[in-house]
Amino acid sequence: MTPRLFDYYRSSASYRVRIALNLKGIAYESVPVNLLEGAQKEPAYREVNPQGLVPLLEVDGLRIPQSLAIIAYLDATRPEPPLLPSDPADAAHVRSMALTVACDIHPLNNQRVLKYLTGPLGQDEAEKNRWIARWITEGFAALEAMAAPRAGRFLLGDTPTLADLCLVPQMYNARRFHVPLDDFPLLTRVDAEAAANEAFAAAHPDRVAPAA
Missing domain, CATH: 3.40.30.10 (Glutaredoxin)
Known part of the structure; x- marks a missing residue:
């Protein structure tokens, strides 16, 4: 099935x-x-x-x-x-990078949190955007440093891992909310590498958006 x-x-x-x-x-x-x-x-x-x-x-x-x-x-x-390396140390490194996005950045900026900010907490659009930028910027700074010693074409070496699957959607969100990315050249380079891979490109929201 x-x-x-x-x-x-x-x-x-x-x-x-x-x-x-x-x-x-x-x-x-x-x-x-x-x-x-x-x-x-x-x-x-x-x-x-x-x-x-x-x-x-x-x-x-x-x-x-x-x-x-x-x-x-x-x-x-x-x-x-495989989306995780067979070496336990490498796998732990990949999981650490993936969880930096999935646990420390993304949950603070998902739709439920943003609706609560602008609804019950009464924050305006500008404050919401400052909130988004803060947590993406803080998380990306950590991720850039974590990846730097062992990155290749992707966050670890030259093949995609779970970490890249988490990074790419978060880069999309950063651009969607106009978060500056100049301080993250490694993440930007990896994101561009992923964009050239059809498996990543075909998953992009612009490719799967419902017809208007």
């Missing part, structure tokens, strides 16, 4: 999973969940994913939420190409 990805085109977490599926050559059906219209809160979707979040992947008779859990499952069951 063809895997089904419950997806929102601008979701960073969904974007990571689309890249992983593409890199591994896994055909899948996209099931759009429009976060702006609140589709994730509808009872029918809550039955599929009690968290009411995206992504969720239906695969092998399972329903797997959370992007890093999905990618770990795909890497374990469809191991080529």
Whole structure:
């Protein structure tokens, strides 16, 4: 049965999973969940994913939420190409970089947090954008330094890993919110390298956006 990805085109977490599926050559059906219209809160979707979040992947008779859990499952069951190095030290380094994005940057800037800032907390658009820029800039500064000693074409060496799957969607977000990237030449270079890879390019929100 063809895997089904419950997806929102601008979701960073969904974007990571689309890249992983593409890199591994896994055909899948996209099931759009429009976060702006609140589709994730509808009872029918809550039955599929009690968290009411995206992504969720239906695969092998399972329903797997959370992007890093999905990618770990795909890497374990469809191991080529691997997204984590076989060397434990290298794998720990990749996980550390991936989690810098997935745990320390992205959650502070996701839609739920931003809506709370501009809703109950009463912050205006300018303050929201300062909030976004602060956490992306702080996280990217750490990631640039972490990657520098061992980076190649990608964040570790010359092949994509889980860390790159997390970086690329966050770079998209940074540009979307006009966060300056001049201080992050390594991250910018890796992002450009990824953009030349069709598996990454085909997962870009502009390529998967619903028709107007």
